[in-house]
Amino acid sequence: xxxxxxxxxxxxxxxxxxxxxxxxxxxxxxxxxxxxxxxxxxxxxxxxxxxxxxxxxxxxxxxxxxxxxxxxxxxxxxxxxxxxxxxxxxxxxxxxxxxxxxxxxxxxxxxxxxxxxxxxxxxxxxxxxxxxxxxxxxxxxxxxxxxxxxxxxxxxxxxxxxxxxxxxxxxxxxxxxxxxxxxxxxxxxxxxxxxxxxxxxxxxxxxxxxxxxxxxxxxxxxxxxxxxxxxxxxxxxxxxxxxxxxxxxxxxxxxxxxxxxxxxxxxxxxxxxxxxxxxxxxxxxxxxxxxxxxxxxxxxxxxxxxxxxxxxxxxxxxxxxxxxxxxxxxxxxxxxxxx
Numbered sequence: 001x002x003x004x005x006x007x008x009x010x011x012x013x014x015x016x017x018x019x020x021x022x023x024x025x026x027x028x029x030x031x032x033x034x035x036x037x038x039x040x041x042x043x044x045x046x047x048x049x050x051x052x053x054x055x056x057x058x059x060x061x062x063x064x065x066x067x068x069x070x071x072x073x074x075x076x077x078x079x080x081x082x083x084x085x086x087x088x089x090x091x092x093x094x095x096x097x098x099x100x101x102x103x104x105x106x107x108x109x110x111x112x113x114x115x116x117x118x119x120x121x122x123x124x125x126x127x128x129x130x131x132x133x134x135x136x137x138x139x140x141x142x143x144x145x146x147x148x149x150x151x152x153x154x155x156x157x158x159x160x161x162x163x164x165x166x167x168x169x170x171x172x173x174x175x176x177x178x179x180x181x182x183x184x185x186x187x188x189x190x191x192x193x194x195x196x197x198x199x200x201x202x203x204x205x206x207x208x209x210x211x212x213x214x215x216x217x218x219x220x221x222x223x224x225x226x227x228x229x230x231x232x233x234x235x236x237x238x239x240x241x242x243x244x245x246x247x248x249x250x251x252x253x254x255x256x257x258x259x260x261x262x263x264x265x266x267x268x269x270x271x272x273x274x275x276x277x278x279x280x281x282x283x284x285x286x287x288x289x290x291x292x293x294x295x296x297x298x299x300x301x302x303x304x305x306x307x308x309x310x311x312x313x314x315x316x317x318x319x320x321x322x323x324x325x326x327x328x329x330x331x332x333x334x335x336x337x338x339x
Contacts (some may be wrong), residue, residue, distance in 0.1 A: 013149065068091060071099065078286055097140055227265065
């Protein structure tokens, strides 16, 4: 099986390395020093105990050099994918399985799902439809990632916490390609589960990320500090209540109360969210997919989201004032970072 990982950074690099170490023919798309290191010495994986393993991968910067793939794992962030989508076209044929390892609401979310919103496009995620044209939703096996990794240095990926990947057809169907993709990732050592409700899994993860991430970016606080302050905790609760209402309108049962979700976050202790780290490191935050998209869905369904919209406005202004964010015309209301 020919597998390509587009965006072999932290999570994408982890997936590429473990697939290669399990015997899969893997190619990766990368740039700069990361690319040069992989071309010279392969992709090095460091596990949580410090053991190092060298994975043989084919590393390229030009997708056209690789041709059509059987499986394309997308490890780019949502805003990066908007810019890069058209370049990935040479990798995708009619039967290519596209597995996006992406945070937030993805471009394929309403493919075969969503009632009155089924088949619609979110301006906050794919304002001009470039992603859907390059990576058609019919090719997608949806993925929710519950693991973390870091790029230790160019060509070196350090595995951190978690090992779970949840996969599902956007339509909720059971398919041979879903079973094959689950098996492929299991052989690489991931705890991989198939679901007939992948949008529910997206929303469950989003339910915690869409509030803690931007609030931490605004305050500079770790999650425990946000939860220990009654005023910021009230803000988190308000945003979660709004997101739960949107989920119910889409037919999504979260299966837990807000207090139960708080307990899960408490167990993680004093951690910095990915969005806070993005601000600290001068990287574009994932505001569009993580917060603008649920606000846009709420607006389309006629569900008020004042808490969430206020936090979106504040976080967006901070990002713009830091030179990390801008608007496209198609996504002005809800975000959609410009190129």
